[in-house]
Amino acid sequence: MIKRSFFALSQPRLHYDLLEPDPKEPESIPVPASLTLLIHEEIDSGKQALIQKGDPVQQGEKIKLYEDSTVYAISPVSGTIKLFDTYSDDFGNTATYVIITHDPAKPTEPSSFTPEETLEFADDFLRTLPGDLPFETLARKDLKIDTIVVTCSDTDILSTSNQFIACKYAEEIKKGALLLKKITGVTKLCLTLPENLDLESEFTNFLVFKTSPDYPSALPAMVMKDHLNMVPVPGKTPEEQGVCFIRPEALVSLSRVYESRKPVFEKIITVMDKTGSQRRVKAVIGTPLSKILNTFNIHVNEMDRIIIGGPMTGFATFTPHHPVVGDMDMVIVQDRDIVPELSDYPCINCGKCVRICPANVPVNILVRYLEADQYEEAADKYDLESCIECGLCAYVCTARIPLYQYIRLGKHELMSLRA
Numbered sequence: 001m002i003k004r005s006f007f008a009l010s011q012p013r014l015h016y017d018l019l020e021p022d023p024k025e026p027e028s029i030p031v032p033a034s035l036t037l038l039i040h041e042e043i044d045s046g047k048q049a050l051i052q053k054g055d056p057v058q059q060g061e062k063i064k065l066y067e068d069s070t071v072y073a074i075s076p077v078s079g080t081i082k083l084f085d086t087y088s089d090d091f092g093n094t095a096t097y098v099i100i101t102h103d104p105a106k107p108t109e110p111s112s113f114t115p116e117e118t119l120e121f122a123d124d125f126l127r128t129l130p131g132d133l134p135f136e137t138l139a140r141k142d143l144k145i146d147t148i149v150v151t152c153s154d155t156d157i158l159s160t161s162n163q164f165i166a167c168k169y170a171e172e173i174k175k176g177a178l179l180l181k182k183i184t185g186v187t188k189l190c191l192t193l194p195e196n197l198d199l200e201s202e203f204t205n206f207l208v209f210k211t212s213p214d215y216p217s218a219l220p221a222m223v224m225k226d227h228l229n230m231v232p233v234p235g236k237t238p239e240e241q242g243v244c245f246i247r248p249e250a251l252v253s254l255s256r257v258y259e260s261r262k263p264v265f266e267k268i269i270t271v272m273d274k275t276g277s278q279r280r281v282k283a284v285i286g287t288p289l290s291k292i293l294n295t296f297n298i299h300v301n302e303m304d305r306i307i308i309g310g311p312m313t314g315f316a317t318f319t320p321h322h323p324v325v326g327d328m329d330m331v332i333v334q335d336r337d338i339v340p341e342l343s344d345y346p347c348i349n350c351g352k353c354v355r356i357c358p359a360n361v362p363v364n365i366l367v368r369y370l371e372a373d374q375y376e377e378a379a380d381k382y383d384l385e386s387c388i389e390c391g392l393c394a395y396v397c398t399a400r401i402p403l404y405q406y407i408r409l410g411k412h413e414l415m416s417l418r419a
């Protein structure tokens with residue numbers, strides 16, 4: 001668990017950034033000599049592995065660790081498997097890095113790639129598209145998803161990746177949406193847009209929800225409440241309530257796959273350096289973050305921090321070699337001098353967290369139970385599962401208690417206990 005708050009950016013804000021007028025094309029990062037694919041399954045030495053160090057791989061090839069694996073990656077390049085490594089997230093869940101040496105002389109995508117407009121095909125080959133289309137969720141028989149919401153409003157502050165994609169690729173978003181409707185059978189298509197971004201006329205075939213500039217208006221739970229007139233049910237995901245939120249980039253990728261009949265791998269990310277200056281980049285999935293940071297002379301020193309996602313809801317990675325993945329919208333590098341120190345201060349009961357919480361969670365009491373690892377009680381009596389994970393409580397906490405991190409860990413532990 002990360003016992004520090006992220007909210008020490010030089011100018012923390014509670015308003016979403018608006019896309020600048022006439023945005024420039026993202027800067028392209030060349031395909032690196034070595035790529036890292038993240039597979040959400042740990043290495044099990046008791047099983048017969050399907051892939052080994054030294055095996056050749058082809059661009060577009062599906063890579064699974066074991067015959068019975070339900071998760072996979074698609075190789076963005078042709079080359080050779082160089083090595084395997086273990087990845088641990090901030091909850092201690094382990095996964096596997098598969099590192100591939102890129103050989104540009106080897107043939108590119110397999111000629112057999114023929115995309116079919118079925119959910120089975122999409123779930124089988126398109127789960128790792130840039131933008132991270134949640135086909136695994138959409139294919140679940142126990143869920144009855146009847147509404148798709150495309151998040152053209154960025155969900156965290158500082159990032160403008162989704163707005164940029166909505167502005168530049170509206171046609172592909174519409175084509176992708178038609179394909180997704182056909183593949184999934186979901187007919188209600190909605191789309192969020194910042195109220196100050198004049199793009200509504202581009203998306204007439206969607207039910208458009210204009211989100212306010214005030215954070216956290218674009219978070220899924222707030223969109224459900226404010227625009228779909230639904231009360232988010234504690235402990236249930238939006239998908240369990242019939243609503244699936246997807247990035248606009250996922251629809252662009254889907255449209256490109258079916259149009260070109262080739263797999264696609266290029267992802268757009270907003271990168272923010274230690275001075276707070278931002279740029280948009282295009283990089284192939286699997287590109288190590290270190291490669292992007294080196295391209296722009298962003299040096300990561302000991303104790304600096306790399307945050308994946310925005311400052312309110314992102315998480316820290318412990319290695320600059322972590323790769324670009326399909327759901328990565330933003331990367332922030334924080335200088336160690338502005339990373340806040342560990343907070344050992346007790347709660348002083350100032351009540352700021354309770355006043356700011358959009359879900360009316362009694363955060364000051366809840367955190368006492370989470371600190372004592374009493375997760376069931378935190379959920380039963382103090383609304384742990386009502387939290388919509390906006391991070392505002394940690395942002396305002398006088399004692400600088402990493403409340404958001406405690407809450408995320410608490411929910412994770414609760415899920416493990418119940419499982």
Ligand code: SF4
Nearest residue numbers: 357387388390391393
């Ligand atoms: S993160 Fe904090 S402020 Fe936001 S909903 Fe959860 S408890 Fe409330």
Ligand code: SF4
Nearest residue numbers: 347348350351353397
């Ligand atoms: S904001 Fe921090 S110090 Fe104030 S009541 Fe909440 S947890 Fe306690």
